[in-house]
Amino acid sequence: MDNFTFQNATKILFGKDQEQAVGQETSHYGKKVLLHYGGGSIKKSGLYDRIKNSLAEAKLEVVELGGVKPNPLVSLVREGVDLCKEHNVDVILAVGGGSVIDSAKAIAAGAYYEGDVWDFFTGKTTATQTLPIGVVLTIPAAGSETSSGTVVTNEDGQYKRSFGHDSLRPKFAILNPELTYTLPAYQTACGITDMSAHIFERYFTNTKKVDLTDRLCEATLRTIVSQGKKVLEHPEDYDARAEILWAGTIAHNDSLGVGREGDWGSHDIEHEVSGIYDIAHGAGLAIIFPAWMKYVYEHDVARFAQFANRVWDVEIDTRDLKATAEEGIARVEAFFASIGMPTRLSHVDIDETHFEEMAAKATERGPLGSFVKLHKEDVLAIYKLAK
Amino acid sequence: MDNFTFQNATKILFGKDQEQAVGQETSHYGKKVLLHYGGGSIKKSGLYDRIKNSLAEAKLEVVELGGVKPNPLVSLVREGVDLCKEHNVDVILAVGGGSVIDSAKAIAAGAYYEGDVWDFFTGKTTATQTLPIGVVLTIPAAGSETSSGTVVTNEDGQYKRSFGHDSLRPKFAILNPELTYTLPAYQTACGITDMSAHIFERYFTNTKKVDLTDRLCEATLRTIVSQGKKVLEHPEDYDARAEILWAGTIAHNDSLGVGREGDWGSHDIEHEVSGIYDIAHGAGLAIIFPAWMKYVYEHDVARFAQFANRVWDVEIDTRDLKATAEEGIARVEAFFASIGMPTRLSHVDIDETHFEEMAAKATERGPLGSFVKLHKEDVLAIYKLAK
Incomplete structure (x- = not known):
């Protein structure tokens, strides 16, 4: 820590x-x-x-x-x-x-x-x-x-x-x-994605031995996943709305990130997208985060396997942690899709036209992130994975 | 909530x-x-x-x-x-x-x-x-x-x-x-018990639909259990000491108890013990809490079964939640014993002499707790269970 x-x-x-x-x-x-x-x-x-x-x-x-x-x-x-x-x-x-x-x-x-x-x-x-x-x-x-x-x-x-x-x-x-009862389903789902992303940014860290904050992150994510589905099915379910509302605050009040280095690369990568195109920040994150995960997970397969198991109930294949990790990432993408989020740039009609420009702007003040440092070529590769 | x-x-x-x-x-x-x-x-x-x-x-x-x-x-x-x-x-x-x-x-x-x-x-x-x-x-x-x-x-x-x-x-x-490196093992274990107890007091509630705080409580308890064993084995393990130190703060900074009614009966029951006898508050809690759990768990078997499963990895017996709950309580007691805590009053040479007096004093301002309201006879029964 x-x-x-x-x-x-x-x-x-x-x-x-x-x-x-x-x-x-x-x-x-x-x-x-x-x-x-x-x-x-x-x-x-x-x-x-x-x-x-x-x-x-x-x-x-x-x-x-x-x-x-x-x-x-x-x-x-x-x-x-x-x-x-x-x-x-x-x-x-x-x-x-x-x-x-x-x-x-x-x-x-x-x-x-x-x-x-x-x-x-x-x-x-x-x-x-x-x-x-x-x-x-x-x-x-x-x-x-x-x-x-x-x-x-x-x-x-x-x-x-x-x-x-x-x-x-x-x-x-x-x-x-x-x-929050009258919040439309799409905006509700964007919010669910945004708060999940705030936890991902803190969870994927190079800081070792951060057991408590790992577990607090996982606990909050599990709540967001289970209650997120509920609020979309029952927009006036007071208790589910309450859980999501409080989870959104917990996700970003800094308590989940103390004593560990955050990443924040995906946020920067997304900001270029919603800076140019008129899409909601949450929708952009639902597209960028799975791509980012696919690009970086081999940097710490054990952490991604833990994430897959503790948050997404993926059984750990002790002989193939990589497969465990990949299944976790697939579940993230499937979850975002299940709540009505786009998970590819093509879903929101964004093509390659500005990829070079966005990758250049995102990195003009230096490489992004900390879990894996991302240079312009890396950001470009992530946009391509998110196509 | x-x-x-x-x-x-x-x-x-x-x-x-x-x-x-x-x-x-x-x-x-x-x-x-x-x-x-x-x-x-x-x-x-x-x-x-x-x-x-x-x-x-x-x-x-x-x-x-x-x-x-x-x-x-x-x-x-x-x-x-x-x-x-x-x-x-x-x-x-x-x-x-x-x-x-x-x-x-x-x-x-x-x-x-x-x-x-x-x-x-x-x-x-x-x-x-x-x-x-x-x-x-x-x-x-x-x-x-x-x-x-x-x-x-x-x-x-x-x-x-x-x-x-x-x-x-x-x-x-x-x-x-x-x-905290030089803290003797016994005091370290008393602290581990005390912070666990602070979470128990918040966890066992009649407030329904409190998923996020349930999970945050469980996450913190899991850390206390796993890291608690480590600090006792390796008193100068910086990271384990750090986890326990931060868990002690999280357990009682109110974030785990928001939106739910706390119990606090066991604390009051214990205070009478360490008020009269010269034992550490943590040691008293290691004795009182398992007895309290045995006395009240039938009030909400589902909650105790969830606790057994999520904190103590007890497999849920769907045909016998009571057995699941009981196994969870047995693991609480075994955990306290494993870190060197007394779990019965007899372990610290306290006999029945003052049970009546303590039960009367504990309840002189009204019944204790909220999960189950405890009157003098209930408190007396808990002291007897803790013998």
Whole structure:
């Protein structure tokens, strides 16, 4: 196990009706709120009104910025930063999924910065002072509700880049499983894929002797697989929605990754795909991860065989661990397919046209990943495996 | 799954040499420190000197109070409270195991209270303002390093009582596996039992549909069982010590118990034993828990059969879940015996003399537990099963 520092102070309010506390929780951080959200779904569902009422009851002044799209854009972030500066906003309340929260984090970082907010994503600057963020989560997927990171797309050059800072971890996150009932099946499945991927990124490591975190990862994955099927069959099964919602947070609150090196190559490889093509991040991961696994598993067959056995109930063939490992990867792909995800680029009509360009952009700041270091040719090979 | 609120903001510094940061971490909370510890072991090992040096480098003024014993006494807590008031202490640094940390928490609560600190434990008052606490952990067991609770014994009447308040959660905890190398085998095994028991208390619940937390509990228990044997065979196996140290924190940082009702009856039943007899809390739990399980398992045979299968690899006899459950309980008892724990009261020379008195005291504030509510006669029956 490697040395580590761990602190995740986000206050979680989980369960039925918890969004009623949003005004009170937000009021701990100031008087003026930027209410940040996506499209019309929170208005249709009535959540928007309930939140506005709660904020009004807590006597908070509200500035609004809706319109966040999946793969949130830096242009809207810049609008948010301007609003915060203009209105002296004290706290940002993000209502939505990972895209809204990531957009809010970028705004929070930009609010006290004189230059362009994209500078955080290019590494030109880092955060010092940021605005506090609260969250009402409606999509279990990204884990952004307790994480310190944000991913934003710059439409000028179609760059999708990430940035992380401890101060960007939300102060509180309200998680009500009922708010996820109306999430369409496809988006639900994208979320299930995304949270699985967050665990894969931590699980496939070169750090030796990490038994507890291995087992915690496996436990969470088993829950995602079994409950994921349930929520798709019964979208209003409260308990299954609750399991998936909490699993999405656990998958990315850093507790599964302490003391071990993460990989994150697949995320970078996927970001180039959803940076150029209009596909959901989760769908992109369902395509890229099986290909990545096929490309790298021989680097540590024992780990992949353990994964196959403990997560996917593949019987270990002690004379052929490679076959055991391969069967595990096949089950990952079959699981994603079973929940309605594409598992090949061709399924979403992406051909080889941009493979070279994407592989070059993905690796322009150096090789990706850590389990196996991936150079441009490796990334290209993975795109080809994912065809 | 039940509604819940979860927040655990303790900063963990885990790994080799992390105690070098103790001065810097402590200095965030003030200038004057109460250094609180147990006996001579930290002086023998050199840890005491390293800590004093680090505190001196951070220009902190140190008031000292050593002498904490296992099952910490309210008399020493009162001394600590007086010292804090007399010297205007800003922060308490606990160096040791659960007893030292629990003693520090009681002092932290008493420091701003005009009355007697025992009032917190009788429920006469609750905490409002408390002193911040930092921890350097030397015994993986109690999980007190990130928990909000404290257990203290009042030698006047031999009452062992607990008290909890969110403000008592340590601000930081330094966990270096090397500091646990010199822990004797018996104490190591007591710690392994204690952390197992913390998971049992959460695992055996009447809350239905708690798949993820079930699996996280099982994952942590499997690690404790496999790595527990290793640390006893190889006390200086860094990785095994690291697994056990981190498992002790995970077992009690509340993440395994969210959204489900805990039991805690066995802890209360044990407290009466170690309140009267001079035995370690862990040893008492190794005796009480198998007896408790035998007494209550028919209340939910399916849960005990799942436990037997997933934690102890007992094959499920689908025609006889009761036999599966019973075999699981037998393996719990065998595991505790295999690590050198007593599993019957007779093993530690405790006879029936005080059974009546202990059962009466344990239940004087009402029935114990929640999985099965235990009245005086039930507690008495469990002591008899544990004979």
